[in-house]
Amino acid sequence: MNVVGIDCGAKFVKALVLEGDKVKAKSSVLSGFDQKAAAEEALDKALKAAGLKKEDIAHITATGAGKEEATFARSTITEVGADAKAVNFLFPSVRTVIDVGAEEGRAIKINEAGKVVDFAINEKCAAGAGTFTETMARALEVRLEEMGPMSLKSQKSVPMNAQCAVFAESEVISLIHAKHAKKDIVRAVHDAIADRIASMTRKIGIEKDVALVGGVARNVGFVDSLKRDLKQELIIPEDPEYSCALGTAFAAQEKAKRG
Amino acid sequence: MEKEYWRWPESRWSSSDLDWKDGDIISAGVDVGSVSSQAVVLVDGELFCYSNYRTGSDSPESAQKVMDKALEGTGLTLDKIHYTVGTGYGRVNVPFAKRAITEIACHARGANFMYGPTVRTILDMGGQDCKAIHCDDKGKVTNFLINDKCAAGTGRGMEVFADLLSVPIEDMGRLSFEVDEEPEAVSSTCVIFAKSEAVGLLRKGWPKEKVLAAYSSAMAHRVVELLERIKVEKDFAVTGGIAKNEGVVKRIETELKIKALEPKHDTQIAGALGAALFAKALVEKEKGLR
Numbered sequence: 001m002n003v004v005g006i007d008c009g010a011k012f013v014k015a016l017v018l019e020g021d022k023v024k025a026k027s028s029v030l031s032g033f034d035q036k037a038a039a040e041e042a043l044d045k046a047l048k049a050a051g052l053k054k055e056d057i058a059h060i061t062a063t064g065a066g067k068e069e070a071t072f073a074r075s076t077i078t079e080v081g082a083d084a085k086a087v088n089f090l091f092p093s094v095r096t097v098i099d100v101g102a103e104e105g106r107a108i109k110i111n112e113a114g115k116v117v118d119f120a121i122n123e124k125c126a127a128g129a130g131t132f133t134e135t136m137a138r139a140l141e142v143r144l145e146e147m148g149p150m151s152l153k154s155q156k157s158v159p160m161n162a163q164c165a166v167f168a169e170s171e172v173i174s175l176i177h178a179k180h181a182k183k184d185i186v187r188a189v190h191d192a193i194a195d196r197i198a199s200m201t202r203k204i205g206i207e208k209d210v211a212l213v214g215g216v217a218r219n220v221g222f223v224d225s226l227k228r229d230l231k232q233e234l235i236i237p238e239d240p241e242y243s244c245a246l247g248t249a250f251a252a253q254e255k256a257k258r259g
Numbered sequence: 260m261e262k263e264y265w266r267w268p269e270s271r272w273s274s275s276d277l278d279w280k281d282g283d284i285i286s287a288g289v290d291v292g293s294v295s296s297q298a299v300v301l302v303d304g305e306l307f308c309y310s311n312y313r314t315g316s317d318s319p320e321s322a323q324k325v326m327d328k329a330l331e332g333t334g335l336t337l338d339k340i341h342y343t344v345g346t347g348y349g350r351v352n353v354p355f356a357k358r359a360i361t362e363i364a365c366h367a368r369g370a371n372f373m374y375g376p377t378v379r380t381i382l383d384m385g386g387q388d389c390k391a392i393h394c395d396d397k398g399k400v401t402n403f404l405i406n407d408k409c410a411a412g413t414g415r416g417m418e419v420f421a422d423l424l425s426v427p428i429e430d431m432g433r434l435s436f437e438v439d440e441e442p443e444a445v446s447s448t449c450v451i452f453a454k455s456e457a458v459g460l461l462r463k464g465w466p467k468e469k470v471l472a473a474y475s476s477a478m479a480h481r482v483v484e485l486l487e488r489i490k491v492e493k494d495f496a497v498t499g500g501i502a503k504n505e506g507v508v509k510r511i512e513t514e515l516k517i518k519a520l521e522p523k524h525d526t527q528i529a530g531a532l533g534a535a536l537f538a539k540a541l542v543e544k545e546k547g548l549r
Contacts, residue, residue: 124449124452166448
């Protein structure tokens with residue numbers, strides 16, 4: 001039985017085709033300004049890669065901030081629920097899941113069955129989401145993909161006072177003018193966002209093991225900062241940005257089995 | 260060069276009928292804010308001159324410049340001023356000030372002078388922060404709340420939108436009313452999110468006036484939240500740069516169902532004016548008059 005999980009995030013729509021425990025195909029499309037079209041494109045791409053047609057799919061479930069845009073989906077699930085399912089399948093020992101996306105950050109506490117025990121979300125402020133790093137990359141004139149590796153070259157953090165991304169942008173520019181090395185400023189940027197994510201996670205209590213998912217988990221600089229802040233190793237899946245879509249596909253499977 | 264839409268008009272003013280030579284006490288206040296700086300000079304407690312300029316990267320230099328601008332053409336020089344009080348975020352960096360007093364205290368004192376003793380609640384919408392202040396009939400602070408952590412609800416947020424929409428900042432208020440009906444507000448909690456929402460709406464074909472209306476009401480929501488936490492007591496006054504933006508002020512009034520008092524002077528001078536009034540009181544104390 002084939003099912004699809006589709007995650008309509010603020011920046012990318014991710015679709016994933018699942019058969020049993022096996023991921024058959026996945027695709028990612030920029031959300032852009034017409035997320036409905038992006039969702040359809042993501043679905044088409046994933047189906048094509050799996051060599052399947054829409055009729056072959058038993059159930060489609062959607063998640064993400066724009067889940068209503070995936071009009072072809074038959075059910076929806078929260079991102080928190082999807083993250084819990086995916087991480088529990090990938091790493092059964094994990095009790096704390098941290099998911100950092102473009103415009104949202106989440107910390108989720110789960111039990112051994114993968115049930116959500118508690119969670120905290122930031123969706124109100126860019127300072128605790130991927131957009132923060134992106135905004136700072138623009139101010140620093142560094143490509144987003146370079147931010148992580150550049151950060152790892154730094155040995156010291158420059159203190160940053162601003163929390164707000166708008167204020168931090170001005171502060172970053174002042175730091176450049178004050179002749180601080182770019183790599184040190186980049187590390188400070190990652191320390192700043194890691195600090196916000198860590199304090200959100202501490203609110204629900206940290207229990208081992210800890211997993212990090214979401215697109216921002218690709219940023220090695222952020223990962224390093226978060227590890228230092230939490231004094232904790234982090235388990236990161238191979239494709240961290242697809243975790244939510246994977247969990248959503250598991251939800252689709254359950255729905256299909258129930259009929 | 261690219262046009263700088265965020266750049267607001269700087270200004271200066273001096274009294275045409277007051278002569279500083281007739282005054283017993285000449286006092287001054289300098290408010291070095293994160294975005295703008297003001298200098299106010301009082302002759303025996305009456306407004307003699309003031310100026311309002313953008314703060315540069317160097318606070319002492321900005322303080323000196325704004326004072327020079329205030330005094331320009333008046334014949335009065337710095338050495339004739341008996342006492343200067345510094346206030347604002349750069350208050351300890353006013354080289355010619357004898358004392359520094361917090362901007363909360365100065366604002367309340369200045370608003371009391373500007374709007375009269377009936378003012379109980381002051382909303383100061385500054386460049387990088389927003390304050391809600393309660394005061395008594397003497398302009399003494401009884402309670403306050405401040406947001407200085409987040410750009411939403413501050414002048415900086417409005418500047419971001421001026422640039423995004425290519426609208427000069429002083430036209431934003433007027434343009435925000437040029438809509439057929441009031442649109443739903445964009446994010447009131449984060450300027451970055453509001454900006455990305457606005458970009459989406461522009462691509463959808465929204466005219467900039469409508470986007471501006473959506474942002475102005477987001478900004479109003481944000482500060483009304485702050486005001487509701489402290490509770491608004493009449494009379495109510497708005498100071499700071501955003502007080503000049505009727506698009507935001509009118510939407511705040513609508514949400515609160517309270518009208519703000521009409522300003523008589525440049526709304527940005529409240530802090531410096533309060534500082535100058537404190538300076539006058541300090542001279543009187545030194546002279547044993549109080």
